[in-house]
Amino acid sequence: MEKNGGNSTDSFIRAERIALRLIARAEQCSRGLALKLEKRKCDPASIREVISKLTELKLIDDSRFARLWLESRMRLTRTPRRLLVSLCARGIEHDEAQNAISEVFDEEAELALIARFVKKHARKANKSEDSARSLKYLLKSEGFSVSAVKQYFNEY
Numbered sequence: 001m002e003k004n005g006g007n008s009t010d011s012f013i014r015a016e017r018i019a020l021r022l023i024a025r026a027e028q029c030s031r032g033l034a035l036k037l038e039k040r041k042c043d044p045a046s047i048r049e050v051i052s053k054l055t056e057l058k059l060i061d062d063s064r065f066a067r068l069w070l071e072s073r074m075r076l077t078r079t080p081r082r083l084l085v086s087l088c089a090r091g092i093e094h095d096e097a098q099n100a101i102s103e104v105f106d107e108e109a110e111l112a113l114i115a116r117f118v119k120k121h122a123r124k125a126n127k128s129e130d131s132a133r134s135l136k137y138l139l140k141s142e143g144f145s146v147s148a149v150k151q152y153f154n155e156y
Contacts, residue, residue, distance in 0.1 A: 031091020
């Protein structure tokens with residue numbers, strides 16, 4: 001970590017202190033932390049250096065952030081597709097976000113999420129065959145796995 005002159009060192013130290021305070025409050029992803037440091041007028045070179053150092057030290061880890069973020073949202077009636085979009089909007093790479101969803105949403109969790117989603121949207125559906133078919137289509141379009149949708153309809 002070579003810095004040219006005291007100004008660069010001061011800028012790095014300032015950015016690092018701010019980053020550590022933010023990390024102490026809540027889990028951060030690299031892009032989100034970088035944006036917060038930019039808002040606080042930190043030098044772009046110092047931001048990159050701080051993010052790199054904190055990633056190397058495992059103080060920030062986008063995969064861990066994604067899993068924790070998903071776990072905190074499991075109680076809400078969200079769909080896998082919307083969760084994926086939200087994670088990507090927070091700067092998590094698509095493949096990494098998809099992996100986190102696969103890790104967090106095991107079969108049981110996905111079925112529970114489907115049940116909450118169906119309950120929330122129950123007033124739109126009735127017991128007819130067409131409604132069941134359209135509900136299956138809706139669940140699949142919202143990112144629920146085909147196997148979980150089939151299992152849900154077999155059990156309920």
